[in-house]
Amino acid sequence: MIEVSLVTGYTMKTIGKIAKELNLSVETIRFYEREGIIQQPQKPLNGYRLYDDSISKQLQFICKAKALGFSLKEVSSLMSMDSNCSQVESLGLQKLNIIQNKISDLQRLEKVIKEMTNSCQSNNDQANCPLIDSLKWS
Template identity: 35%
Template sequence: MNEKPLLIGRLAKLSGVRPDTIRFYERNGLLPKPSRTASGYRVYDAAALNQMRFIRKAQSLGFSLDEIKRIMSLRGPGKETCRCVVSMAEATLSETETKLKEMQRFREALARHLGRWKRNSRSRQIRRRVA
């Protein structure tokens, strides 16, 4: 069965990005240069859609485009990706845990300040009523 080629607009829609994003990924080596029609339109295959989905998923997990590019360069027959990907995932997880701790401290401080502001506001309102 022969699959229908995808033009950039359709690939963008299926992968949840704008066509400019696909062009950016091509320029930066995240996607290979596609073949073109006689009219110059970019033509993509299912492999490009799979790569786009991989990139989007990796981004949602916190990987940078440079890290994703590195992971993708390690993919392929005879290449050992596991060790590198595991190492990068561990680093990303560690960074995420650090950010979560910082956000938790920020949340706690904000809640304390908010409580203080509310108490101060109430006591000012009471003093105004009494005066």
């Protein structure tokens, strides 16, 4: 089933096609629709969803924003803010802040674990593990 719009000459795609194209699962796309993150697509008589380019672009938008660390709720916000730039900027800055905090948390952890594993490496005492010990007593 391939439908071509008379107006735009555009090919509409079934859910399976678009899923394969965007490397998403069919279930995931239906899930996004259920959650109101993408629009409802057209449904001809047979009830099959048919996607045009605009919904496909929405899906790509979601994928990219998710890759930047935005949650689905935030993606939703972003899409509805559309072009209120200062709102978008503030959400971006907020996300930036969270990311930077995460980074420094992780760097602190990295340091601690590095020290611990180093002390394991230079450990000759079979009966005691310095990593475990530091968790026990530090």
